Amino acid sequence: MYPESMDLATPGRPKRTAFLLSQLGAVASSRFADRTREIGLTPSDAGVIRLLGRAPGLSQRRLADRLGAVPSRVVSLIDSLQERGLVERVRSSTDRRNYELHLTDAGKRVLRELRGIAEQHEAEILAPLTTEQVTQLGDLLVQLANGHGLDRELHRDVGRERGGAADLTADPGPEPAIGPR
Amino acid sequence: MYPESMDLATPGRPKRTAFLLSQLGAVASSRFADRTREIGLTPSDAGVIRLLGRAPGLSQRRLADRLGAVPSRVVSLIDSLQERGLVERVRSSTDRRNYELHLTDAGKRVLRELRGIAEQHEAEILAPLTTEQVTQLGDLLVQLANGHGLDRELHRDVGRERGGAADLTADPGPEPAIGPR
DNA sequence: CTAAAATAGTTCACCTCTAGAATTATTCTG
DNA sequence: CAGAATAATTCTAGAGGTGAACTATTTTAG
Numbered sequence A, B: 001m002y003p004e005s006m007d008l009a010t011p012g013r014p015k016r017t018a019f020l021l022s023q024l025g026a027v028a029s030s031r032f033a034d035r036t037r038e039i040g041l042t043p044s045d046a047g048v049i050r051l052l053g054r055a056p057g058l059s060q061r062r063l064a065d066r067l068g069a070v071p072s073r074v075v076s077l078i079d080s081l082q083e084r085g086l087v088e089r090v091r092s093s094t095d096r097r098n099y100e101l102h103l104t105d106a107g108k109r110v111l112r113e114l115r116g117i118a119e120q121h122e123a124e125i126l127a128p129l130t131t132e133q134v135t136q137l138g139d140l141l142v143q144l145a146n147g148h149g150l151d152r153e154l155h156r157d158v159g160r161e162r163g164g165a166a167d168l169t170a171d172p173g174p175e176p177a178i179g180p181r
Numbered sequence C: 001c002t003a004a005a006a007t008a009g010t011t012c013a014c015c016t017c018t019a020g021a022a023t024t025a026t027t028c029t030g
Numbered sequence D: 001c002a003g004a005a006t007a008a009t010t011c012t013a014g015a016g017g018t019g020a021a022c023t024a025t026t027t028t029a030g
Helices: A017-038 A043-054 A060-067 A071-083 A105-126 A131-147 B017-038 B043-054 B060-067 B071-083 B105-126 B131-147
Strands: A087-091 A099-103 B087-091 B099-103
Touching: A017 A043, A017 A105, A017 B017, A017 B105, A017 B131, A043 A060, A043 A071, A043 A087, A043 A099, A043 A105, A060 A071, A060 A099, A071 A087, A099 A105, A105 B017, A131 B017, A131 B131, B017 B043, B017 B105, B043 B060, B043 B071, B043 B087, B043 B099, B043 B105, B060 B071, B060 B099, B071 B087, B099 B105
Parallel strands: none
Antiparallel strands: A087 A099, B087 B099
């Protein structure tokens, strides 16, 4: 796209910050997936466990909303976690149509592992930066996220691309989330 | 993962900068895909066209290396672009095993469109930041990319996850690339 | 109070994308 | 020249996910 001659120290050279962001985001996702894989989880699994840890008793429908996933997708996700004894379905006594999803004790243990993994992940990804730079970057990214309405995004369906599962990785902080590829 | 009570203004609250990075990267990839889709291209198509614009005559094998893709993948990519008249295969006269890939005139026109798209994309993604902040972010991301060896990554196979195609979007500057969700 | 609409979950058929093995043609090496 | 290496291609398989149709249950309307 740009002749080699323009690649270095060219004032007028178009920036590629947005592409860099995509690339680094992909690296971060990929490395996180590596880590969760080591304990037998996909990033989607991790997202579900995290969410159920923070909002026990959620129904599949509501879980689907929070993850930005389709209900049928949640079925297989929960099926798999239930088979592994990490999550249990409890029929709601007030509305027998839906389930109340809970982490089992094993699930809670995995959740604790996941916290450790998240910390290591954070440290690994940000390793090239100084402490001040990390703060700086965090502030900039938060500003970007707000600017792009990442918080509210949780409730709408993010167009699945390559990277689709990324939304489930999504970190629903007080509210947040997104999607990939 | 973190109890609601910890979510706001908690000094010891673990940061999620790495996750934010993943999420924003996914947003950026997704929006870029939206833009290329409007001119009938996937992000992978765009990556190929960009690369052939800057390195005409490349063989499929070398293209695969630069994209971090597998040769068979490149076949279908080029097939599709050739069918649309954007790329042409020319048998190398010196080594009849391989092709020399070139953009057609139509392909070059598309490349020009792509440049415009990239600019708009850059502007859209970075819109929430001031000019100084954009510079700041750019510096931080470059440092991160260097720290994670993103430049050399081009030559090794990036584990395909969700969002796999992202690598092809990768911007092989003087050298770069990657893959994600 | 009952028929119809809505809701939660599930199943299933189908799609897209891509990796990886096997195959052919050509060139290089000893 | 024989055999190893290389470029491209084909084909099979598998992961991952969507959306439509179906069942059970609850809510709403007349």
